Amino acid sequence: xxxxxxxxxxxxxxxxxxxxxxxxxxxxxxxxxxxxxxxxxxxxxxxxxxxxxxxxxxxxxxxxxxxxxxxxxxxxxxxxxxxxxxxxxxxxxxxxxxxxxxxxxxxxxxxxxxxxxxxxxxxxxxxxxxxxxxxxxxxxxxxxxxxxxxxxxxxxx
Amino acid sequence: xxxxxxxxxxxxxxxxxxxxxxxxxxxxxxxxxxxxxxxxxxxxxxxxxxxxxxxxxxxxxxxxxxxxxxxxxxxxxxxxxxxxxxxxxxxxxxxxxxxxxxxxxxxxxxxxxxxxxxxxxxxxxxxxxxxxxxxxxxxxxxxxxxxxxxxxxxxxxxxxxxxxxxxxxxxxxxxxxxxx
Numbered sequence: 029x030x031x032x033x034x035x036x037x038x039x040x041x042x043x044x045x046x047x048x049x050x051x052x053x054x055x056x057x058x059x060x061x062x063x064x065x066x067x068x069x070x071x072x073x074x075x076x077x078x079x080x081x082x083x084x085x086x087x088x089x090x091x092x093x094x095x096x097x098x099x100x101x102x103x104x105x106x107x108x109x110x111x112x113x114x115x116x117x118x119x120x121x122x123x124x125x126x127x128x129x130x131x132x133x134x135x136x137x138x139x140x141x142x143x144x145x146x147x148x149x150x151x152x153x154x155x156x157x158x159x160x161x162x163x164x165x166x167x168x169x170x171x172x173x174x175x176x177x178x179x180x181x182x183x184x185x
Numbered sequence: 186x187x188x189x190x191x192x193x194x195x196x197x198x199x200x201x202x203x204x205x206x207x208x209x210x211x212x213x214x215x216x217x218x219x220x221x222x223x224x225x226x227x228x229x230x231x232x233x234x235x236x237x238x239x240x241x242x243x244x245x246x247x248x249x250x251x252x253x254x255x256x257x258x259x260x261x262x263x264x265x266x267x268x269x270x271x272x273x274x275x276x277x278x279x280x281x282x283x284x285x286x287x288x289x290x291x292x293x294x295x296x297x298x299x300x301x302x303x304x305x306x307x308x309x310x311x312x313x314x315x316x317x318x319x320x321x322x323x324x325x326x327x328x329x330x331x332x333x334x335x336x337x338x339x340x341x342x343x344x345x346x347x348x349x350x351x352x353x354x355x356x357x358x359x360x361x362x363x364x365x
Contacts, residue, residue: 045228
């Protein structure tokens with residue numbers, strides 16, 4: 029069992045690194061997508077380990093419930109607080125106390141830095157879903173930290 | 186149909202696979218960004234240093250370890266308390282130099298390298314080099330300049346992973362100017 033502090037430090041160090049490597053115009057977008065891609069790989073790997081012994085999922089909603097409950101608990105030690113869907117392939121996962129933001133701020137301070145701290149996790153979710161056979165686009169939004177919403181748009185092929 | 190997830194009981198403990206895989210993703214990214222392995226090693230060490238500088242605060246706050254009186258005590262704290270707290274392993278401390286300023290940490294297993302294989306074209310990559318930086322950074326914050334390097338690595342076919350630590354000097358605390 030690794031310690032949580034270690035992951036948090038590593039996570040912020042990765043953000044720091046990606047940020048310093050990117051300079052120029054499209055800097056912010058590129059930085060976010062780099063972090064997102066890293067998260068994607070990690071999500072793919074994690075889901076393989078987590079779902080080794082679980083039965084198959086019935087449908088898309090079942091998959092999403094798994095992400096909100098078991099996957100979130102394994103990674104962030106709490107469940108998603110609220111899952112909403114329009115039943116047309118859009119899901120909104122709300123976490124009222126997102127672990128990677130709790131150290132950052134409780135309110136609107138540093139709001140402009142929040143996207144960097146969410147990019148990795150967006151990738152994590154996308155990677156996890158992708159290995160469960162669900163193609164998606166995952167974005168995050170924050171209005172007041174440490175609460176945040178992840179929006180999952182399922183891509184129909 | 187309820188799924189059982191084996192939840193860790195300790196609130197500070199988390200899924201170490203997340204850490205391992207995240208670290209793997211970082212190394213992969215660094216290998217893409219830099220041409221040669223030496224540069225990657227340097228970056229990992231630098232990032233480790235930044236982590237160590239902050240991690241020591243967390244460690245001292247949570248472990249209630251006091252000041253160490255000699256390097257042997259430091260070695261014990263690192264192996265028995267710090268490694269156990271953060272990585273869940275207890276390396277053994279061996280190979281003391283006669284002067285008592287150098288020792289080795291032997292890691293039977295290295296959590297960072299689960300599911301890792303080194304490709305042939307990365308012969309000089311020290312995969313877990315972050316650890317060296319962490320140790321160096323943390324000890325610097327408690328006034329110890331040390332040199333840390335990997336002497337053996339299971340990823341390169343050695344039987345164990347060995348981290349060699351050498352005490353260089355005690356860092357003098359600088360008095361702020363005019364504060365006598």
